[in-house]
Amino acid sequence: MKYAVTGAGPDLEVEVLDPPAGPGRLRVRVHGREYDVGWSPALGSTHWWLEWDGRRQMVAIEPEGDGLGVTLAIDHLDLRVAPASPLPRKRREQGGTLQTVEVRAPMPGLLVTVEVRPGQAVGAGATVAVIEAMKMQMELRAPAAGTVREVRATGGREVSAGEVIAVLVPDGGGR
Amino acid sequence: MKPIRRLLIANRGEIAVRIIRACRALGIAPLAVYSPIDAGAPHVRLADAAWPLPADAPAESYLNIARLREIARAAGADAIHPGYGFLAENPAFAAACAAAGLIFVGPPAEVLERCGDKVHAREQIAAAGVPVLPGTGAVSDEEAVAAAGRVGYPLLIKAVGGGGGKGIHVVDSSVDLPSALRLARGEAVAAFGDPRLYLERWLPRPRHVEVQILADAHGAIVHLGERECSVQRRHQKVIEESPSPALTADLRERLGAAAVAAARAVGYVNAGTVEFLLDSDAFYCIEVNARLQVEHPVTEMVTGVDLVEAQLRIAAGEPLGLRQDEIVRRGHAVECRVGAEDPHHGFLPSLGVIEAVREPAGPGMRVDSGLAPGLPVSRYFDPLLAKVVAWGATRQVALDRMAAALDEMAVSGVRTTLPFLRWAVRDPAFRAGEYDVRFAARWDEWVNGRPPDQDALLSAAIAAALWAHHRHRRTVLPRTATADGWRRTARIESLGEGS
Numbered sequence: 001m002k003y004a005v006t007g008a009g010p011d012l013e014v015e016v017l018d019p020p021a022g023p024g025r026l027r028v029r030v031h032g033r034e035y036d037v038g039w040s041p042a043l044g045s046t047h048w049w050l051e052w053d054g055r056r057q058m059v060a061i062e063p064e065g066d067g068l069g070v071t072l073a074i075d076h077l078d079l080r081v082a083p084a085s086p087l088p089r090k091r092r093e094q095g096g097t098l099q100t101v102e103v104r105a106p107m108p109g110l111l112v113t114v115e116v117r118p119g120q121a122v123g124a125g126a127t128v129a130v131i132e133a134m135k136m137q138m139e140l141r142a143p144a145a146g147t148v149r150e151v152r153a154t155g156g157r158e159v160s161a162g163e164v165i166a167v168l169v170p171d172g173g174g175r
Numbered sequence: 176m177k178p179i180r181r182l183l184i185a186n187r188g189e190i191a192v193r194i195i196r197a198c199r200a201l202g203i204a205p206l207a208v209y210s211p212i213d214a215g216a217p218h219v220r221l222a223d224a225a226w227p228l229p230a231d232a233p234a235e236s237y238l239n240i241a242r243l244r245e246i247a248r249a250a251g252a253d254a255i256h257p258g259y260g261f262l263a264e265n266p267a268f269a270a271a272c273a274a275a276g277l278i279f280v281g282p283p284a285e286v287l288e289r290c291g292d293k294v295h296a297r298e299q300i301a302a303a304g305v306p307v308l309p310g311t312g313a314v315s316d317e318e319a320v321a322a323a324g325r326v327g328y329p330l331l332i333k334a335v336g337g338g339g340g341k342g343i344h345v346v347d348s349s350v351d352l353p354s355a356l357r358l359a360r361g362e363a364v365a366a367f368g369d370p371r372l373y374l375e376r377w378l379p380r381p382r383h384v385e386v387q388i389l390a391d392a393h394g395a396i397v398h399l400g401e402r403e404c405s406v407q408r409r410h411q412k413v414i415e416e417s418p419s420p421a422l423t424a425d426l427r428e429r430l431g432a433a434a435v436a437a438a439r440a441v442g443y444v445n446a447g448t449v450e451f452l453l454d455s456d457a458f459y460c461i462e463v464n465a466r467l468q469v470e471h472p473v474t475e476m477v478t479g480v481d482l483v484e485a486q487l488r489i490a491a492g493e494p495l496g497l498r499q500d501e502i503v504r505r506g507h508a509v510e511c512r513v514g515a516e517d518p519h520h521g522f523l524p525s526l527g528v529i530e531a532v533r534e535p536a537g538p539g540m541r542v543d544s545g546l547a548p549g550l551p552v553s554r555y556f557d558p559l560l561a562k563v564v565a566w567g568a569t570r571q572v573a574l575d576r577m578a579a580a581l582d583e584m585a586v587s588g589v590r591t592t593l594p595f596l597r598w599a600v601r602d603p604a605f606r607a608g609e610y611d612v613r614f615a616a617r618w619d620e621w622v623n624g625r626p627p628d629q630d631a632l633l634s635a636a637i638a639a640a641l642w643a644h645h646r647h648r649r650t651v652l653p654r655t656a657t658a659d660g661w662r663r664t665a666r667i668e669s670l671g672e673g674s
Contacts, residue, residue, distance in 0.1 A: 003640040003648075014640035026644075028637055042589025044531035050638050058585055059638040066338045068642065070635040073582060074594045075628060076519035077635040081643045107523045109554050112361060127354065130361065133554040134524045135411070136341070137362050137586045139354070 002084035007067060013084055015032050028052075094132040101147060103166045105139050105159040109133030113155040116166060120148045129153070146170040176492040179203055179254040179278060183247045185220070186237060186258030188545035189561055190469070191218035194256050206250045208243065210236035214553045217234055217544075226250065230335065231555045237261040238267050254278035254490060256425055256483075260557060263466040264291055280490040282445045282465045289441045290465040293335055294373050296441055300460050303440035305433045308459045310375035316356050319374055324353060330361040331377045338404035340410035345377055375461070380611045381452040383407065384419050386434035387474045389485050390650065391441045391495040398431045399478045402448075402470055406599060408522060408615045413592065414599060415470035416509040419476050420570065420608025438461060446471075448619075469512065469559065472543060474540045476508035476566040507570040509577050511596045514558040518595035519622060526552050528590035535580035539566035539573070554667050560591065570608070574600055597604050647653030 005012045017027040023038045028037050038051030042058050050059045060071040067080045112130040124145045131138050148169040181204045186193050198205035205221035210231045219225040226246045228236040250376040255272050257263040269284040290296050294312040301307045311322045313335050323424030334342030342363040345501050348671040360370045386647045387399040403419030434449035437460050448464040471482045514570045534542045544561035563580050581597045595618055
């Protein structure tokens with residue numbers, strides 16, 4: 001079974017070969033080289049023991065959107081993995097030109113204030129809203145200069161991670 | 176003197192567990208409180224009894240003075256330990272305890288008042304001949320703008336009622352001052368219920384070194400040496416060690432004497448910490464922290480003194496029974512704070528439910544932890560999950576043990592600062608002891624500014640593919656390779672089959 005791994009650096013194809021190398025061991029082929037790999041659960045549903053090339057390490061893998069967050073001892077990579085298909089993959093079409101920019105809550109917390117109104121012009125880096133979690137306040141800033149098209153949240157209420165707080169139309173970014 | 180028999184612990188997490196352990200060693204009954212999401216937390220299960228608090232928001236839970244006082248009465252407690260944070264440095268709480276006939280394990284209300292008014296405390300400390308940094312008193316926004324030029328940029332905005340790095344903002348120029356003042360006031364109100372702010376000169380690359388002191392109610396004060404706390408993020412300490420690699424014997428002695436003088440200047444009683452900034456061989460006292468510090472274990476490891484036990488004895492009125500020349504420091508200790516923050520995504524809080532935990536052990540190791548499977552990590556409380564502490568006869572040995580321990584530790588359910596800590600304790604500058612308060616910022620450069628490591632990329636790609644493979648075809652792993660397989664085999668063997 002072949003898997004296409006994309007997202008960090010060059011795309012890789014990892015083939016998991018049958019039969020396995022032995023009890024608790026698998027055979028994988030990467031870059032035309034075959035490795036004998038140990039793979040077993042380490043902790044909870046997220047942590048695994050990976051052993052290859054004479055080194056054993058703990059790897060944390062968490063699904064993240066339609067990708068995987070892979071954390072090694074120090075490094076973290078955001079990867080996508082899919083069964084490799086012999087047909088060329090369809091590239092997802094971009095929905096035309098980028099016309100709006102969303103300002104999203106980077107973490108769940110209390111939205112303290114929203115500092116902009118629809119129709120307001122904002123400079124790049126202007127404070128759009130202030131969010132508070134774990135007793136820390138953080139400013140959400142406009143990623144680009146533009147005009148506020150929409151404000152979707154109000155101060156004083158809880159927001160979840162990734163929730164859209166405001167939508168901006170960047171200057172020169174559409175009509 | 177009034178012995179403590181039943182101690183109510185007005186805190187949560189690892190520090191509540193730490194205080195329970197001191198109680199057990201002294202034969203005191205530990206009594207816990209918990210907010211709804213903490214109902215299954217370790218401190219609740221380890222205490223003799225536990226009382227619920229009405230809601231999770233700190234004001235309703237661990238800051239709820241009225242409810243805590245009712246619980247203390249109902250529980251028959253004769254003392255309350257506030258831990259750190261929450262009510263630890265709240266003079267109104269200390270006074271309320273005293274009025275209710277309860278021993279507050281910490282300095283008396285008037286000392287908390289004195290230390291909490293950072294501006295006034297600094298004047299008293301300066302008057303005692305201890306060097307301090309230039310700064311202002313409590314200022315309004317308009318006064319801050321007017322005074323900023325005199326203090327000089329870059330400067331720090333700090334909360335008068337603050338502590339623990341909350342409400343502190345660095346301002347580089349007058350342009351940034353108004354928005355920084357607004358954020359700092361918001362944080363100060365949220366964290367301390369006190370909007371007052373003051374300005375202080377900011378040193379660009381100091382080291383943060385603090386001295387642990389113990390003072391009894393009979394006038395005896397000793398210091399237990401320093402802790403180096405220069406590895407900080409957002410003004411929050413993340414790695415601490417003792418002794419500091421930056422001090423000469425002479426500087427160490429002068430710092431210890433200055434700490435005792437500062438403590439005496441504010442009339443200090445109980446365990447406390449005098450914080451200094453070190454700029455080459457000049458030092459400035461910045462404040463007296465009137466509480467048990469998060470990083471107290473490194474001092475315990477090198478001195479052998481149980482600081483919580485000392486706090487309880489002092490609070491009960493016992494004399495210190497420890498002279499300065501009896502405090503002998505041995506070896507080296509380092510502490511790493513494991514927090515629920517994602518170091519690969521700007522250290523954003525990582526919220527969730529703890530699924531499983533693997534904590535390290537071994538020679539010289541100590542783990543102070545509030546972790547348990549099922550524990551929610553919420554936005555209401557501090558992200559600190561556990562402290563990993565390593566002791567060694569030399570700094571080298573302590574750091575080697577720490578590096579191994581951090582590799583051993585794992586937390587499932589939330590992202591943690593473990594990758595950052597593993598990087599830090601292996602960093603050549605850190606290993607050489609050559610670091611200052613800007614050290615931790617180098618992580619961002621390191622993470623973002625290098626091409627992906629080929630070995631790491633290959634490991635991650637193989638892991639991702641095997642994870643997907645395992646999901647798609649669970650039967651692909653031979654049964655004997657899985658934990659289930661081992662468990663089944665063990666069960667069969669224990670039943671005596673096949674023997």
